[in-house]
Structure formats: C-alpha cells, structure tokens
Amino acid sequence: MVQKRRHASFKKRTGQLVALSIAGSVLLAACSSNNADNGGSASATASAGSSAKTKAATLKVEVFDRGNSPTGSSITKNYLTTFVQDNFGTPNNINVQYVPVPRSEEVNKLNVLMASGTDVPDVVFTYDTPTFNRYAQQGGLTDLGELLDQYGPNLKNFLGEDTLAYGQYDGKLYALPARRSHLGKYASFIRQDWLDKLSLPMPQTTDELYATLKAFKDKDPGQTGGKVIPLGMSIAPAQYEPLIWSFIKPTSEEQRYTLTQQLGSNDFPTLLPGFKDALQFMNKLYNEKLISPDFGLDKDKTKLSQNVSSGLVGFFSEDDMNPFYADGLYATLQKNMPDAKLAAVDVYTNEEGKHPKPEYTPIGMYLMIPKSSKNAVEAIKYLDWMASGDNLFKMQNGVEGENYTLKDGTPVMNTNAAEEIKNRLYNQGDMAIISNGKQLGDADKNIEAYVVGMPQPYQEETRKALTISRSDTFKPVRFDKPIEAEAKYGTTLQDKFKEIIVKTAMVKPEQFDGTYESMMKDYLSSGGQAILDERTAAYKAMK
Template sequence: MVMERNRFGKLARMGVAVTVISSVLLTACSSKNESPSAEGGNAASKPSTLKVELFDRGNTPAGYTITNSYLTNLVKERFSVPNNIDVQFVPVPRSEEIQKLNVLMASGTEVPDIVFTYDSGTFNRYAEQGGLTELTDLINEYGPNLKKFLGEDTLAYGQYNGEQFAVPGRRLVLGKYASYVRQDWLDKLGLPAPQNSDQLYDTLKAFKEKDPGNTGGKVIPLGMTIASAQYEPLLWSFIEPLTEEQKYTLTQQLGSNDFPTLLPGFKNALQYMNKLYNEGLISKDFGLDKDKKQLWEDVQSGRVGFYSEDAGELYFTQNNTYKNLQTNVPGAVMTPLDAFANSEGKFAKPTYAPNGMYVMIPKSSTHAVEAIKYLDWMASGTNLFDIQFGIEGENFTLVDGVPIVKPDAAQEAIDKIYNFGDFAVIVNGKFAGDDKKNTDAYIAQTPTEYQAAMRKSVEISNTDPIAPVRFDHPIAAESKYGNGLADKFQEFIVKATMVKTDQFEATYTAMMKDYMASGGQAILDERIEAYKKMSSK
C-alpha cells in the first residue's frame, strides 16, 4: 500500500467557461447511437480517449491544477498506461454541477464519457429521455470487480424501468440515528435508561420536576428541532406493523427520505409530542431551530437531558459538542441508547439507501467499454484504498489492518489526496477493506476517549433498520410536489405539537386535509397504481 511520492511536473491551470441554459434537450445525447468500442481501429499504437467528469471545488492546492495532481497522475500511471486508454479529466464547477452537466448533455459532443450527480431527479430525467447508455451487458462483461464490489442491492438503485442506466456509488454508512441521555442525571435520580415512549415520558417528567442538573429551571428534558434527526426516531417508533402493500402505497418519498404521514400510528406519534410539549418537556421554540444551532448550544451548556441525533455527531470534533459539554459541566456524561421500542419491541428507525452518487455514461459516448473498464479498475486491487487514504506513513498508519489518519500528516501529504471523494465515485465514504474495517476507520475519526461510545451509537443506528421503499421507476407526483410537501410536513409537526391539547384533533384534521390537497393525494394515487403494476409482473 506504500505508494511512490509524486514526481510529476506541474501543468498550467485549466480554466472552465460555463454557459448556463434555461432548458435541456437530451435528443442530442441520443442522436449518436454508435456501438461502444473498447479500442478503435488503431488501438495497438494509438490510445483511445476516455473523458471523465471531475468536480472543481475551487480549492486546488498550490503546485497542482485540477487536471494535473497526484491523483490524476496516479490514474494515468496505473490505469491509462497499462490499458492504452488516455484518461482526460473534464472539470465541472461543483457549485453549478447540474447546470453545467445539463449543458454538456445537451451538446452531445462535448459531454464526457463518464458523468455523475448526487441528484436522483437528474438521473431519472436523463434515463427517461433516452440520454444514457444501458449498462447491464457492459458491466457483466467488463466489470466483474465493480459488480462484486457494489452488489445487487446497490446496483438496483441505478435502474430505471428495470434497465441499468447508472452505476450507483456504494454507500458504506447506512445507519442514521441514535439517541443520547444524561447518564449522570439518571444516576443521581436512581432511574433506569428509558426503553420506550412511556418510560421516556416518566424520565422526562423527572428531569423537569427534579432538575438534576441544577439548571435553575432552564432544564430542557427533550431537546428538539425541526431537523429530521430529532423527530424521526420518535415518529417511526409509533408506526404500526405494515403489509407490503401499505409500505409501498402509504409511504411518501419527498426528496431522499421516506415520510410516514399516511402510515398507521403517525397521528399517535404527534399526540405524544403534543403531550410532551404542553407539559413543558420539549424545546420551546424547536420549530425555529432548522440548523440545530440552538439545540447544540443547549446540549453543550448542560440544559438538555435527552435527544436524538445523527449517529456520532456528538463526538466529532467539528462541533465539539461532547467536549464542550464536559468542559462546561464537569462530570456530565451523555450515554448513547435506543429509547424508542415500537409495538413489536423493535427499535425501528430509518436508514440511508445503499447508494450514493449516480455514475452515468451518456448515450452519445463511443467509449462505454473504456468507461466500465475504468470503474472496474477502481474496484480492483488497492486502487480505491490508495485514492482515498493516500500513502502509508505519510497520510495514515495501519493499526490491526485499519488505516488511521495521521493527525500530524504534513500538508504536502494532505494535498496529494485533496478531494479524493471526487475521484472515488464508486463509493460514498472511505472503504477500508470490509464492513468491520470500514466501521473501525469511521469510528477512528473521533477522539480516542470517545470511540467506545461512538461505536455504540453506530451500532444503535443500524439496529432494526427501516430501509427506504423503492419502486423500479420514479413517482412523478413526488418529483412535482416533493419540495412543497416536505415543508408542509414540517409545518404539520410543529403546529400539531404546539397547539393546546384540546385543539389537537381539529389541527390534525386541518393539516392532513391541506397536506393531501397539496399533492399528498396525487402521490398516494400514483403509488397505488405503481404497486398494482409492480405486483402483477
């Protein structure tokens, strides 16, 4: 895994002129429908060319250009030379990547052979309009390592109407959420860790009434915001067992998340939140805290007794939430736990879909074979590892086979693998070798003293996972109404939670009526029809 130091020279920095157009016509993409070729007529002496999109984030270190860096030259040395394929990177500004990609796709001639996006809507639109190469046979013939690395579950997310139009990046971290409780408060009051909503209510009441943190009446038993990490574990714990048909027809996907608005138990969840709020057990102005800054301040100041969050966020140095809490409140201990058992005794909570970026080959490309060979190369040997982690001894050390990033790595070493994720497009997260090593490497990103708790929070996030529901094609109504309904959903939660208890029923009814009239009914109708067609195949 030890790699030679970079000895490549410097090239002049490339500039990128970007033209933004108001609409995209993908007919140009499908006008060139030549059969993909690997070599061309004179491949023995002249290399074929493979153009690959590369995000330009405007942060290229001194001494490099976006197209001439340690990693671009690693690709050329390890892939281009042995395969007689000249890889040329095409910079696309990250801040306007979809607009630029639309321009390139519309041109049909200037578009790279490999393009990508995180946006599922963009992928679906290109596939629907015939702008992408179908990849099934190509992957089977030229991508054995790629296919094995991704697996069928991940590959399925690159399908449109049963055809493989994208290579989805494999997401390594699927767990989303864990909950945390002030263990020192529980110990002071002689209380056990809560395991379900009833026990949590009793715990929160005790925190409110007895103020074990001596906050002078400023205690916030349950820290809450309008960000999904705070309310989703609670909401989904109230959802009743579902049939397959209910999962597909009643769930609504708005953006990248599945929403439980129509699922049995949703109303009970809101009633529970309403009860907590009216008894002063929830952050008072949670509906205004969209960026979670107030919540983090409340946790760090020692006012919060319990809250749910993205797994591990408490321990990362980015916000130093736990470190600041322990500095501000000596003796404070936050313990990760599962506190939301559902009616089946499961700690069910949503997880991420197993895909990351959508890697695509435009229909106009005549180098689809080379493109799959390149992605397959990335999935073979130590290539992906070396792109992501760099050079042993310079960027990382190996501890029991797990790469540990060197905290004292020289800037020169850090610069070599800057923006490594933009090269490693077949994966989301750092791939250390297998699931255990991936988890260990992820945990190792936190300070040593927090790693045991960090590991526990990751385990919690993966307990009783609720995977997203996926049809074999996008639901058009979700794309049309998704953004507006996501806002309606948050408004639904805030209003139903904050109204007086005797106004809950009327508020819930009015909000549901508004939600359904704003697109919820259209999504429901379309999903019912989609399920009928899918189940009849």
C-alpha cells in the same frame, strides 16, 4: 452555420475514433497486466508505448465542492486528483479534469450543467433519486449496460447485482449506484452526567424517556438557568425520524407498499397508522416545554448543534456517529463543560417493544454518464480502475505508515499525522465515488474502520452508536418502477410534511385535532392522494 455544424460533427466522430482506439489499446494493456501485482504501474509501461503518439482524451468528472480545501490545494487540484492522474490518467493517456459543483446546491447546479448541453462533465452524480429518474425519463443519460460488461468487469463485480438494480430505469441501466458500506442511520444520545447527578436510571422506553425529560426540566441538572432543552429537536430527519417511526404501528406488507410515501430519497410515514400518535406526542412535549422551542426554524441542525455543545440539551437523536468526530459536537461540548458525558442510547420503543429505525438503501450516489458525453468508455474505465486492485483502498486511506497503520486488516488512521498528510484525504468521500464509506469486506469490519477513525476517548461510544443504528432497522420500500407522482410532488410534499410536524406540535393541545385534520387534507390534495393511488395500482400490478 450549417457548414460549421457539419465540421463539428466530423470532429466529434474522429474524436470518438481516437477514443475507441485508445480504449482498445488500453484494454489489451490492462488485460495483460492485471496479473502482475497491482494494475497501475505495470499498465503504465505497457500502454505508454502504444499510445504515446495519440492525443490525450480529456475526461471530465464532477466533484462536490464543500469549500473546505486546505491551503495549497484546490478542489480541482489536490493529492487525490494527482493520484488519479498519475495512476489512471497518464498511463491510459487520459487527461482527467474535475468540474466542481457546490455541495449544498448540487441538484440545482447539476440541472443547469445538464441543460447547458455543452459543458457537461462525462461523469455526473447525485444523491437525489427523483433527479436521477427525471434524467433517465427525459432521455438524457447513456445506457450503461453493454459498456459496463465490456469495459467495467471489476466495477460490475464490486458494485454487485443488488446495488446495480437501483440504477435501472424501465429495464435499462442508466446509473451506477455507489455501494454503501454501512446502512445504519440513527442513534440517540443522552447526558449521562445529568442522569448521574439526579441518580436516574438510563431510560429504556419512550415512557421512561418522558419521565426523564420531565426531571431534566424540573431539576435542571445542567444549571442552565431555566434554558434547559430536555429534548433537542430540529426539522432535519435525524432528529424527528427516530421519534416518529417508533409510533408507527406494525403494518402488513400491503400497507407498507401502498401507504408509505417516498419523497426525494427517503420514505415518509405520513399515511401510515400511528403517525398521528407521534404528532400528538410531539404536541405534548412542545406544550410542556420539553423540546426546542424554535425547532421549526432549524432546517440544518445549526441551532441544535449550538444548544447541544453549549450544554443545554439533555437528550437528542442524530446520525449515528456524527457527534464523535474530532472537533465535532461531543468534543465542543466537552471543551465548554469538561464534565459533560454523552452516552449512546436506544430508547424510542414501539408497541411491540422494539426500537424501529429506518435504514439506508444499500446505495450512495447515482453515478451517471450524460448522453451527450463523448467519453463514456473512458468514464467507465475510470470507475473500473477505481474498483480494481487496491486503488479504492488507497484513495480512501492514503499511504500506509503515513496516513494509517494496518491492525487486523483494519486501517487505523494516524490521527497525529502532520496536517499536510491528513489533508491528503480531506475530500476522499467525494473522490472515491464508487463507494459510500469504507469497504473492507464485510459490514462489521467497515464499522470498525469508522470506530478507529474517531478520537480515542470516543471510540467506545461510537461503537455503541453504530450498533444501535443497525439494530431493529427496516428497509426502504421500493417498487421496481418509479412512481411518477412522487417525482412530481416530492419536493412540495416534503415541505408540507415538515409543516405538519411543526404546526401540529406548536398548537395548543385542544386545537391539535383540527389542525391535524386540515393539514392532512391539504397534504392529500397537494399530491399525497395521487401518490397513494399510484402506489396502490403499482402494488396490484406487482402481485
């Protein structure tokens, strides 16, 4: 047994040596070829000679499996995996393999993969901040600082200081956060045809919205036979966050730091002044039967989408461009009722007359290299390759003339392309992991790329929604070191938070105060207070 182990570690060491020597030769090749137009083919010829005889290293990269691979390809073998192998793998004598992880269970499956210790991919990622913090804290990740300087100049340049700061834990760089191209989150949508039918003006404030919802309820312009849902709600953040945040009172910097609670990757307003008013408003809406009666059951917007697309919903908030995809919400609604018109609108108003909305942190996924990985150098080089030349652009947009045509520097996706050609990019978001969204130079161009990717009739509304989601936004509050209580109680408190929303909305108005008090007490004693104390201390330390 002991001997076997020693043998294994000897093998490991030779493996590392081989990897290093390959790395060295490829680096030379890359340097010499960078000036020739675009990396790929030139470095292929340069390194083919020097490393032809060495054994190919194997680089394992995690990939999300959403179960949507088109026929003829699989999540581990498709146009983009071939593209990576041909343009990065083969020229560098690296065999790139993909390890699928189901999207819906990403954290759980990743935990199991990491704990197994043997079969861990060399590049793993998660959207979940506490998971990243936990891995870093438990010492499971490779320190990437030097590696990035040495092997990832393009990558470092692409991600930038601000983004990389989010990958720090205790002063060390343990993750490379993907760069996010569009920070807006939410917009709201209203049935324009209903407004027209009742000759109502577009509501501009929360009060006007309330009056409009009342009218939808009483006059039932959609002729739903009493099934009308004036305000579509669920317990997914996209539906409740815009409403709740508009009730939060203007706060001082200190209040923002100490009273905000970051649970998972999002900031929660549970303790901020005004939260109770938001709940009170929802309670009123619920008791007057103005919002979805079963919203407490709708964790993933399924019911909401059904209701919207069958024409029962008058108004709802959603991720800014979600309704507009081909075969998406709006398309299905129009298929069911050809006269339906959906208009993007910014309506929830705070006491200052603004429409405050949270925005994303400027990062996407945390890309990490487990400490047990023998291929950290190859891993960085893979990501660096993706960031260099037009590799990222090609991975996101496919082939010019087939997948897209360039218009003023913006790739306009060819929506009439054959399925086979469109399918090349079905998983580009999960393969081009260094970026969240398209990167074309600046935010406005990135937005435009989204707009022209939508079906023609919806482009105008998409542009409006994307403008709304970027206006009056506020940034997430972040300390330079993670709050431990948040990692510990985050999941529990997220559930409690939803419970607060649902229960306080559903009680009779006269029971509202009692329910609110007791639920807040429970929230505080289940970790809310611990987070508050730690944040208060951290704020003092920061000042």
